[in-house]
Amino acid sequence: MKILLVFAHPEPESLAASLRDVAIRELEAAGHEVKVSDLYAMRWRSEVDRSDFPLLAANDRLRVAQASGEAFEAQSLTEDVKAEQEKLLWADTLILQFPLWWYSMPAILKGWVDRVYAYGFAYGVGEHSDKHWGDRFGEGTFAGKRAMLIVTTGGWEEHYSPRGINGPIDDLLFPINHGILYYPGYDVLPSFVTYRVDKLDARGFKEISFALRERMRSLETVEPIxxxxxxxxxxxxxxxxxxxxxxxxxxxxxxxxxxxxxxxxxxxxxxx
Known part of the structure; x- marks a missing residue:
């Protein structure tokens, strides 16, 4: 299986980076091919602006969806974006790994989605009819592929429970799992979430690493959400x-x- 892991954490010595390495070693040991997009190491530009669309005339109003669709059709998207799109087409499985910041993903990862998910590539495909409303939410470019999240957070697991003050973790991750992964067709696997990472000791890391290795071994068989x-x-x-x-x-x-x-x-x- 071919796997793309998109990693978003600014500290190379972070717990998240250690878990990333655990996951990669387990996947490669099982014979899978892994590519990594380390967004901070790549100095990924997160904001969408006119420089993303070289063919856009200087006096034209920037309509991002329209501009991205025209640029994708003309194969004029920037080289960094096209490289990530090629990785997505190559991969059988996509893993997004990030720390939960302010109840969402870091801006650099959201910017990766904003720029790479061009109109006509990840969405806006398919025809509309009286029984069909475009290829999305279960259909689309990535139908037949798998995706999942690896998430770290400082809060207690109880804080993200159904009655916890932060709300259920599955609800917090719904906009990502459903709106970013399922929307263009991925079968979305249950997320792997590590809690209280700032308090994790060596024993705790060993336990989490074992659980993560188990999840990586079941990547091809676990039932999607x-x-x-x-x-x-x-x-x-x-x-x-x-x-x-x-x-x-x-x-x-x-x-x-x-x-x-x-x-x-x-x-x-x-x-x-």
Whole structure:
């Protein structure tokens, strides 16, 4: 299997970097091929601006989605962006690894997504019809590939529990797992989260390393998060509202977008 690990932490001697190395060693020992995009070491430019689109005329208004689509079609995106796109097309599995800062990913990693996920490459593909609303949320460029997050955080696990003050970790990571990974088609695997990293001692690191190695060994077999496919019949087209018979109409929240039925049943319903 070919794996791209996109790493976002500014300290080469960090716990996150040590866990990255544990993961890479385990994957390579199993015979997988691994490429790493270390964004801080690459001095990745996070902001999107006019310099991303060399063909954009000086007097044209910058509409980022439109400009990225035109640049992708013309193969005029900057070389750093094209290199990352090639890695994504090469990889069977994408791993995003980052510390949880202010309830999200570091800006440099968000900027990687903003620049690399060009219109026409990662989104905006597919046709619209009365039963189909574009290739996204379960379909798209990366359909058939796998992706997951490796996350470190200073808070206690209890802080990120269903009744914890920070909210459930799965809810905090939903915009990334569902909105960045599942949107362009990845099968999204459960995240690997390490808590209280600033207090982790040698024994704790050994335990976490063992658990991470176990996760890397199961990368090809672990069941993905059962997100609902946009075009399988669960949502009205084009409103993209979940059909009321699938969940209590008075219920809201991210869990509504998790299937309660096997994937095979959803596929059969779509065919019908």
């Amino acid at each position: 059962p997100y609902r496919s946009q075009n399988a019949g669960d949502y009205f087209i084009p409103s993209l509202h979940l059909r009321p018979e699938l969940e209590d109409p008075n219920t809201s929240g991210f869990r509504l977008h998790l299937r309660s039925e096997p994937r095979e049943a959803a596929v059969e319903r779509r065919r019908a």
